[in-house]
């Protein structure tokens with residue numbers, strides 16, 4: 001990691017609320033708070049892992065960073081500039097600089113377009129290279145992701161899952177981004193293909209000096225790939241820090257439980273910690289510490305007072321009684 005003095009990407013106090021359909025004809029309006037004030041920084045050339053159970057807000061945060069969703073509150077800055085706030089070429093270059101690959105590569109590719117068009121259309125639209133150089137640019141990118149040139153004439157439905165994810169990666173890097181948001185890019189793939197795409201991601205990151213937000217529930221991969229990690233629970237970051245510090249010395253009970261579930265990352269306990277109950281709904285978040293109904297260390301203060309992220313031994317932890 002080369003951490004510059006200023007973050008490349010800053011997520012500042014981002015809140016995202018979704019309005020849900022009324023329950024029944026006379027039911028009250030319901031709101032789902034998917035993100036409850038998330039802040040994080042990503043520095044040039046570093047990879048930040050974002051982990052947590054399904055539904056904790058990881059994907060929503062990634063979609064807000066690439067502007068597929070709008071934050072209800074808060075903002076996202078790229079090189080100190082709010083990418084939503086400006087118009088003109090500077091802003092469009094900033095927007096191009098943050099790209100995303102998705103878990104569902106099949107769904108993210110237009111089934112009626114050939115691979116070469118899927119990659120070249122955004123290149124042309126974004127003016128990444130002069131019009132006469134687009135074909136060469138696309139060929140180079142397809143080669144970089146390991147796709148033989150003859151596959152450029154095929155449709156996504158004629159490709160394997162791994163090849164589709166390579167196309168999605170090609171489309172993203174063809175726009176010469178500085179930041180890549182990778183949302184569970186391996187989890188829909190066979191295990192053998194996962195290893196190939198993971199190595200490809202590493203190669204692309206290093207060759208292109210990319211910063212990356214790597215969203216995943218696979219803690220072993222996060223430890224392998226990431227410099228820092230942020231742990232989310234019910235729309236909040238509950239712990240963050242250098243990946244070795246957090247994995248070797250987890251302080252938040254939720255992080256301890258998550259790590260204990262994976263043999264290769266288990267540190268504090270010999271056996272997995274079984275958390276009580278299910279993750280509460282983001283439409284009905286418990287008061288105080290949102291984790292208290294499942295936490296074996298919960299005390300009265302936890303049920304009443306929301307813990308803030310505080311620095312602790314090189315990490316940051318939102319817990320009244322950290323480990």
Ligand code: SF4
Nearest residue numbers: 289292295302319320
């Ligand atoms: Fe558990 Fe209390 Fe810490 Fe929340 S604040 S994680 S309930 S000990």
